[in-house]
Amino acid sequence: MNDLELGTVQARFADLVWAHAPLPSGELVKLCERELNWKKPTTYTVLRKLCEKGIFENIGGTVIVKMSREDFYAAQSRQYVRETFHGSLPAFIAAFLSGRKLSEKEAAEIRGMIDSFREERTQEPGS
Amino acid sequence: MPQNIIMLFEDNLIPFFLKLLNMSITAIWLVLAIVLLRLILSRAPRRIFFLLWAALALRLVCPFSLTSALSLIPSAETLPKGIEYAQKPEIHSGIAVLNSTVNPVIAETMAPRPVSSVNPVQVLAAAGAYLWLAGAVLMLLWSLISRIRLHRRVSAFLDGGEGIRICDDIPSPFIMGLFHPVIYLPSDLPESAVPAVLAHERAHISRLDHWKKSAAFLLLTLHWFNPLIWLAFVLFCRDVELACDEAVIRNYSRTERTGYSQALLDLSLPGHFPAFYPPAFGEIGVKSRIRAVLRYRRPAAWIIAVSVLFCTAFIFCFMTDPMTEGKETETMTAGRETETIATPVTAGREPETASAAESQSGKSPSETAPGSSKTATEEQEYRKKEAVPEHSSFKFTGTPIRWFDFSDSYPTLPESGITAELDCFPGVTFRYSGDGVEAIEEESSTVLYTAMPVWNIYFADLNMDDIPELCSCASIGSGIISDQIIAVDYKNQAAGLLSDRMKYDYRLSMPEGVPQLIAEKWDYASQKLLRRGLLILDMQEASSSAPDPSYSFFLPLEHTLKAGQKHGLPHGADLNFYPIDPDPVLDPVKGVYIWKDKKSQYPLLTDSSFTLYEKGLFVFTLNPLSSYMGFGSWTQEGDRLILTTDDGLYEYIFTAEGDGYVYDASAPKGYTNWIPDGAVFTLTTVPEGQQ
Numbered sequence: 001m002n003d004l005e006l007g008t009v010q011a012r013f014a015d016l017v018w019a020h021a022p023l024p025s026g027e028l029v030k031l032c033e034r035e036l037n038w039k040k041p042t043t044y045t046v047l048r049k050l051c052e053k054g055i056f057e058n059i060g061g062t063v064i065v066k067m068s069r070e071d072f073y074a075a076q077s078r079q080y081v082r083e084t085f086h087g088s089l090p091a092f093i094a095a096f097l098s099g100r101k102l103s104e105k106e107a108a109e110i111r112g113m114i115d116s117f118r119e120e121r122t123q124e125p126g127s
Numbered sequence: 128m129p130q131n132i133i134m135l136f137e138d139n140l141i142p143f144f145l146k147l148l149n150m151s152i153t154a155i156w157l158v159l160a161i162v163l164l165r166l167i168l169s170r171a172p173r174r175i176f177f178l179l180w181a182a183l184a185l186r187l188v189c190p191f192s193l194t195s196a197l198s199l200i201p202s203a204e205t206l207p208k209g210i211e212y213a214q215k216p217e218i219h220s221g222i223a224v225l226n227s228t229v230n231p232v233i234a235e236t237m238a239p240r241p242v243s244s245v246n247p248v249q250v251l252a253a254a255g256a257y258l259w260l261a262g263a264v265l266m267l268l269w270s271l272i273s274r275i276r277l278h279r280r281v282s283a284f285l286d287g288g289e290g291i292r293i294c295d296d297i298p299s300p301f302i303m304g305l306f307h308p309v310i311y312l313p314s315d316l317p318e319s320a321v322p323a324v325l326a327h328e329r330a331h332i333s334r335l336d337h338w339k340k341s342a343a344f345l346l347l348t349l350h351w352f353n354p355l356i357w358l359a360f361v362l363f364c365r366d367v368e369l370a371c372d373e374a375v376i377r378n379y380s381r382t383e384r385t386g387y388s389q390a391l392l393d394l395s396l397p398g399h400f401p402a403f404y405p406p407a408f409g410e411i412g413v414k415s416r417i418r419a420v421l422r423y424r425r426p427a428a429w430i431i432a433v434s435v436l437f438c439t440a441f442i443f444c445f446m447t448d449p450m451t452e453g454k455e456t457e458t459m460t461a462g463r464e465t466e467t468i469a470t471p472v473t474a475g476r477e478p479e480t481a482s483a484a485e486s487q488s489g490k491s492p493s494e495t496a497p498g499s500s501k502t503a504t505e506e507q508e509y510r511k512k513e514a515v516p517e518h519s520s521f522k523f524t525g526t527p528i529r530w531f532d533f534s535d536s537y538p539t540l541p542e543s544g545i546t547a548e549l550d551c552f553p554g555v556t557f558r559y560s561g562d563g564v565e566a567i568e569e570e571s572s573t574v575l576y577t578a579m580p581v582w583n584i585y586f587a588d589l590n591m592d593d594i595p596e597l598c599s600c601a602s603i604g605s606g607i608i609s610d611q612i613i614a615v616d617y618k619n620q621a622a623g624l625l626s627d628r629m630k631y632d633y634r635l636s637m638p639e640g641v642p643q644l645i646a647e648k649w650d651y652a653s654q655k656l657l658r659r660g661l662l663i664l665d666m667q668e669a670s671s672s673a674p675d676p677s678y679s680f681f682l683p684l685e686h687t688l689k690a691g692q693k694h695g696l697p698h699g700a701d702l703n704f705y706p707i708d709p710d711p712v713l714d715p716v717k718g719v720y721i722w723k724d725k726k727s728q729y730p731l732l733t734d735s736s737f738t739l740y741e742k743g744l745f746v747f748t749l750n751p752l753s754s755y756m757g758f759g760s761w762t763q764e765g766d767r768l769i770l771t772t773d774d775g776l777y778e779y780i781f782t783a784e785g786d787g788y789v790y791d792a793s794a795p796k797g798y799t800n801w802i803p804d805g806a807v808f809t810l811t812t813v814p815e816g817q818q
Contacts, residue, residue, distance in 0.1 A: 007295030008314035009285050042282040 003053050004076045012036070013046050015069070017056055022064045137253060144256035145206050146190050151353045152205045152220075157183050157445045158355045160199075164437055165362065171434040172426045173370035178438050180343075180363050182446050187346050187356070195447035202449060221449065235524060259352060266348045277303065281311055291325070300324050305341060308332050323375075323390035330374045336367050365415075372420055388417045519547045523595050527587035527644050529637055531559075534582045534600070549586060551594050552617060559584065564599065566617060575615050575622070578603045582610070585637055587644050589662070594618045598644055598662065600635035610634050612646055612662065627651075635662065656811060657719065715741040720788060720808035735802055736811075737770065737779075745770050747779065749802075786810040 006014060016031060017023075023031075028047070032038040038046075047063065050056050055067045067075070085091040102110070161179050168175070186192075201221025217230040236247070281303070284292040291310045300316065302308045310328045312321070331337065343363050350356040376384050521528050530547050544560030546567075556567045563577035564584065578601030586595035597615040602608050603626070611626035612633040625633040625646065632649040646662040649655065717739040724734070737747040739761055747757035747770060757779070759772035766783040778796035781788035784807070791797075792804035 008293060009283050009295045012285055013283075036284075037286065039282065046283050 004072070004079050010046060010050060014050060014055060014072075017047075017050075017063060018065060018069045021056070022062055025058055025061050025063055028063055137256075140256045140260070141249075141252050144259055145252060147259070147349065148255075149204055149206055150187060150190055151350050151356070153200055153202075153448075154183060154186050154350070155353070155355050156200050157186055158359045160441060160445055161359070162362070164441065168434050168437060170426070171430055173366050173373055175431070175434040175438055176366050177370070179441060180359075180366065182442055183359060184342065184346055186446065187350060192446065192448045194450045195443065196450060197443045198447045198449040199444040200447075200449055234526070262351050263348050266351055270344065270348075284311070285314070287312060300328060302328055302331055302337050305337060308337055319386070320390035323387045326375045326387075327371060330371045331367075334371065334374060336371060339367060340364065368416060369419055372416055373423065376420055376423055377425075384420055384423065388420045391417050391420065517541050517543070517545055519545075520550075521547065521586065522550045523586060523588075525588065525593075527585050527598075527637055528595070530557075530584040530586065532583035532585075532636070533580070534634070534636065537580060537582075547584075549595065555617070557584075557597065564597070564615075575617075576601065576603075576613055578611075578613075583635060585635065585644055587662075589614060590616065592618070598635060600633070604628060609651060610649075614662075631657070657716070717741050718786075719811045721811045722790070722802065722806045722808045724806075735806075735808070737808065747772075781808065 013032070013036070016035060017028065020028070020031065025044075025047070029040050029043045032043040033040075047056065047058065051058060055065075055072060057064055057066050081087060081089060081092045085095070161176075161183065164179065165176065202219050205218050205220045207217075207219055217233055218226065220226055220229070233248075280296060281292070281294045283296075284294045287293045290308070291312060293312050293314050295314050297311055297313050300310065300312050302310055310325065310332075312324065316324065343360055347356055347360045372387075376387055379387065519530060521530070531545065540559075540561050544558050546556050546558045548556055554568055557575075558565050558567060558572075559581055562579050564575045564581060565572045566575055575597070576599075578599075581599055581601040584597060584599045587598050588595045589598070590596065594617075597617060599613050599615075600610055601613060603611050607628055609626065609628045610632040611624060612635050613625075614623045616622065627633075630651050632651055632654075634647045634649065636645050636647070637643065638645060644662040648657045650657055719736060719738045721734055721736040735747075735749055737745055737757075739745050743760050743762075745757070745759060745761045747759075757770070757772045757777060759770060759774075761768060761770045763769075763783070768781040768783060768788055770777075770779040770781075772778070776796070778794055780791040780794040780797065782791055783789075787807055787809040790802050790804065790806040790808065792802070
């Protein structure tokens with residue numbers, strides 16, 4: 001499992017932390033015990049794994065977020081496109097849409113997104 | 128007394144280990160038969176095989192079994208009971224070829240020297256027992272540790288429903304927990320496979336497979352040294368999976384079955400090292416499982432019937448032990464390399480002493496008619512005795528050899544007598560011609576002693592120079608005739624004697640199963656047995672009249688007794704019984720008490736006895752071959768007899784009952800490992816008119 005992948009269990013735990021962070025680690029332990037029936041060492045172990053992935057950090061007993069949920073899943077998607085479609089976004093979208101047509105609403109949304117991103121492009125090289 | 132505890136521990140561990148070894152060897156045959164049956168009955172439903180596996184499990188754990196003539200097991204006791212004490216260790220594997228190749232090797236390398244207390248077989252057995260214990264403990268520890276590590280690994284889980292948990296880091300689904308089994312599923316399990324997996328695991332649980340595998344693993348731990356048991360374990364695990372598949376798809380339609388085998392395929396993992404615990408979904412022989420699932424048909428009635436038949440036959444043939452045949456005993460008593468010795472085993476004096484002990488009516492033991500109390504096989508052997516080989520040729524390998532023993536019935540000798548040769552005396556022929564024994568070398572012959580008759584002659588090495596002495600019991604004298612024991616050291620041309628013409632008869636024997644010369648001292652008048660022990664050389668008594676100190680325990684040949692003459696030999700001369708102190712001849716004996724272990728296979732080897740002397744001393748032997756001997760003082764208070772050893776280590780307590788004593792094992796300082804509580808020591812003889 002690489003840095004941007006989460007197993008089902010880790011994802012569930014991460015969701016919990018994203019929903020309640022920042023919070024003291026002791027409270028996180030109680031939370032996990034209530035929601036997931038986990039013991040203290042288990043919680044700390046999984047937390048450590050996610051800290052190693054750069055998503056959270058445990059500073060002086062408080063758990064804070066380093067990578068938000070949206071940022072994480074966006075990064076994950078980008079990596080997926082990079083690996084599977086050689087970075088070709090159109091190819092990705094084509095695969096996503098294969099056998100499916102865009103509705104009017106979706107087409108309008110995407111056109112709007114393209115316009116806003118195109119404007120930003122002049123400011124951010126190589127995106 | 129830590130040494131006592133270690134001794135007690137070993138005394139229990141070693142026989143247990145040997146019994147386990149026997150069970151393991153017996154189980155080998157079962158495993159081979161099961162492997163064969165699995166091949167033959169490959170179409171049969173797997174459930175039938177669990178009967179066989181259960182039978183194997185029973186065999187691996189239970190040392191007892193019924194015997195039957197149908198048994199296909201060569202031998203249920205390859206290592207006979209007491210092999211670690213036997214003077215001539217050998218195996219009874221039930222396979223003649225194996226016996227005859229292995230036993231001579233063992234006899235040469237493992238037989239203990241007669242008077243030493245180091246028994247190689249016992250040392251080996253002890254080493255083996257500790258090694259086994261270490262291996263079993265290691266294996267248990269390893270399985271415990273892996274269980275704990277697995278538990279830690281799956282501590283991060285998501286609840287997946289009743290008894291189901293989902294984890295990130297597991298390669299395949301499995302069950303954990305004996306009493307509250309939980310199904311663990313990998314989080315990346317494809318959705319389509321989930322129903323199949325759950326059905327499979329639930330079937331495992333309802334069939335108690337997690338218990339079966341744990342029990343099988345425990346048995347494997349016990350028998351870790353036996354590679355065939357490992358094979359059996361692997362095959363058993365496979366059968367568990369296959370039977371589980373069968374249970375799941377029994378009522379599946381064709382499409383459902385396809386879906387199930389697809390799930391199997393999806394979950395098959397290449398190159399997965401089989402874990403023994405816990406049971407998993409995808410590991411065991413996936414290809415054969417998929418094939419079995421797709422080919423599954425409800426088994427025809429005839430297949431079931433045939434399988435049941437095979438299994439019943441199996442149970443009869445392999446769950447019963449072979450009956451102990453007469454052939455086995457012959458292998459037991461043969462074993463030395465001789466050309467022709469038609470004279471088989473003599474029963475020795477055992478029946479006579481028994482009658483002497485049980486009825487003190489003064490019945491003369493030497494007149495017990497031979498063949499009167501014998502069974503059919505003994506009767507046959509007795510008849511064989513009539514043929515006496517004229518010439519015998521012996522190879523001395525360290526243990527005593529019987530040339531002949533006519534103690535029970537004296538046959539007709541050939542005209543020219545009977546002769547014998549030994550490999551250690553090249554060119555010498557010993558001859559017994561009815562009135563004496565001579566040694567013939569080339570043309571000349573030397574008379575060793577004259578007697579009429581000579582009851583028996585054995586060759587045994589008494590002075591530990593690796594050359595045997597000729598040991599004989601003979602009736603000597605005219606007018607007053609008494610039995611005496613003579614030992615001739617032909618190599619050194621010297622001889623020794625045990626005789627006391629009007630007071631005691633000395634008799635020599637080598638009872639069946641006891642490859643040791645046993646000497647007995649009988650009261651001449653009443654014919655009661657006074658003393659019995661190993662025939663040894665009394666190293667401590669140096670005869671002052673001997674010319675050479677190294678032969679101090681022997682007299683030169685020219686002093687040997689000729690018929691009717693007594694050459695001023697001191698009483699109890701040079702041959703003796705072991706032990707020596709107190710002096711059995713000079714100190715008056717209050718009584719000799721013997722306990723016979725009725726369960727023992729080697730009666731004389733296990734007789735415990737103690738002798739009480741009038742002057743307050745006692746001698747206590749656990750058994751004739753044990754190097755332990757208790758010496759000390761005895762007191763009697765009321766009906767309590769207390770024997771206290773001089774070294775203060777042991778105290779034996781008895782309760783008087785009639786003429787004998789009953790052993791009280793509750794004594795804190797008693798050595799109870801050999802003698803059970805309540806063992807009855809009967810008074811064997813009270814000598815009359817002694818000193």
